Amino acid sequence: MKRITSLILAVLMLLSLTACTDSSRGGATYSYDEEAPALHEAYDQWFKIGCAINSWNLDDLDSPEYKTLAKHFNAFVFENESKQDAIQPSEGNFRWDAMDKMVAFCEENGATLRGHTLLWHSQCPDWFFTDNGQDASAELVIERLRNHVTTVVTRYKGKVDSWDVVNEVIGDGGGLRDSNWLRLVGDYDGDGDKYDFIEQAFLAAREADPDARLMINDYSIEASESKAVSMYLAVKKMLEDGIPIDGIGFQSHIGINTNIDDMRRCFEILGKLREIKPDLIFEVTELDMGVYNWGDNNETEYTKEIEEQQSAKYRELFEFYIEQAELGYLDSVVFWGLSDNHSWLNKSEQKNYPMLFGRDWVLKDCYWEVLEVAEEHKK
Numbered sequence: 001m002k003r004i005t006s007l008i009l010a011v012l013m014l015l016s017l018t019a020c021t022d023s024s025r026g027g028a029t030y031s032y033d034e035e036a037p038a039l040h041e042a043y044d045q046w047f048k049i050g051c052a053i054n055s056w057n058l059d060d061l062d063s064p065e066y067k068t069l070a071k072h073f074n075a076f077v078f079e080n081e082s083k084q085d086a087i088q089p090s091e092g093n094f095r096w097d098a099m100d101k102m103v104a105f106c107e108e109n110g111a112t113l114r115g116h117t118l119l120w121h122s123q124c125p126d127w128f129f130t131d132n133g134q135d136a137s138a139e140l141v142i143e144r145l146r147n148h149v150t151t152v153v154t155r156y157k158g159k160v161d162s163w164d165v166v167n168e169v170i171g172d173g174g175g176l177r178d179s180n181w182l183r184l185v186g187d188y189d190g191d192g193d194k195y196d197f198i199e200q201a202f203l204a205a206r207e208a209d210p211d212a213r214l215m216i217n218d219y220s221i222e223a224s225e226s227k228a229v230s231m232y233l234a235v236k237k238m239l240e241d242g243i244p245i246d247g248i249g250f251q252s253h254i255g256i257n258t259n260i261d262d263m264r265r266c267f268e269i270l271g272k273l274r275e276i277k278p279d280l281i282f283e284v285t286e287l288d289m290g291v292y293n294w295g296d297n298n299e300t301e302y303t304k305e306i307e308e309q310q311s312a313k314y315r316e317l318f319e320f321y322i323e324q325a326e327l328g329y330l331d332s333v334v335f336w337g338l339s340d341n342h343s344w345l346n347k348s349e350q351k352n353y354p355m356l357f358g359r360d361w362v363l364k365d366c367y368w369e370v371l372e373v374a375e376e377h378k379k
């Protein structure tokens with residue numbers, strides 16, 4: 001009996017030791033712990049590290065979210081509150097409260113601010129596209145678009161560092177996405193292409209703030225070679241036509257099975273745009289790493305095996321980002337959320353685990369892995 005009790009005790013001690021090593025790998029347990037190394041400091045020789053937040057995350061200075069975001073990140077973007085429906089829900093009715101609060105926070109904290117987004121097919125109110133119950137004319141749509149861009153960018157001139165001027169305009173099957181913008185504006189200038197709504201947005205943004213970085217942002221251009229090629233062709237034509245595009249935003253909603261060699265290939269394809277614009281820059285704008293295959297709603301468990309796979313993929317990913325930064329392409333990596341609890345990937349029937357910080361703010365294994373990568377590459 002004694003031997004069985006000691007055996008059980010020994011197993012229990014071993015289990016508690018393993019748990020202890022997992023959560024305190026570097027002497028800290030939670031993302032807001034003072035001893036937890038700040039992510040952005042670990043990476044400051046390569047790129048900024050940012051995250052998407054909501055304005056209410058800035059309300060309580062003692063909350064875990066505030067302490068986490070202020071400690072680990074030096075670039076910020078709103079998840080929803082600078083989109084068209086939030087900023088101008090009805091024509092001429094601009095709402096500035098959230099963005100003003102964000103600007104003040106970034107100024108106080110010396111952080112970079114991204115503006116997301118001046119044009120999207122989603123979260124864009126219908127009034128942009130209608131006139132007395134009918135489709136609005138191309139002239140009217142352009143006028144409203146230019147007015148939105150000019151008003152917003154002028155207000156935040158010198159305060160927003162990088163604008164996602166347009167978001168997700170490339171279609172999944174090649175060419176431009178079918179949207180109200182494309183349908184109603186079409187080939188307005190008669191030059192044979194239908195980039196006109198994109199061009200108008202970039203031109204208006206440049207006029208309003210000559211120094212802001214103007215980005216074209218999209219998903220899967222880091223994962224799908226054909227989508228990267230579509231983006232390449234669109235940006236090439238617009239750059240040749242003198243449209244002021246400063247950089248490409250790779251959203252990077254990726255998974256634990258994402259192939260980093262495919263990603264490298266996509267970056268190389270878009271890197272060729274430097275033959276036209278030598279200082280073209282890349283930003284990773286919406287990084288998260290879902291742990292289930294897209295569309296698979298049955299898996300629900302974050303197993304040890306998945307955790308290890310995720311940590312290994314985060315390692316490979318940040319090694320790749322360092323390589324791209326050292327090549328002079330990448331200067332910003334922004335996560336789309338703050339912790340596993342703050343991610344659009346969570347569904348009512350399925351929790352996801354895409355971030356470096358857990359639901360209870362615990363420092364996940366992938367956080368330590370990402371820090372280790374920085375340590376190993378420091379010069």
Ligand code: G3I
Nearest residue numbers: 079080083116122123167168219251253286336343344345
């Ligand atoms: O604001 C309304 C609220 O009034 C209403 O009561 C509630 C009921 O569902 O909905 C609220 O709106 C939600 C909004 O987020 C704000 O919370 C929408 O339903 C919801 O669809 C919306 O989701 C956002 C999504 O964009 C919209 O397509 C996600 O939070 C946001 O993470 C996501 O972000 C996008 C990027 O902008 C572009 N790239 C892809 C990325 C992920 O989809």
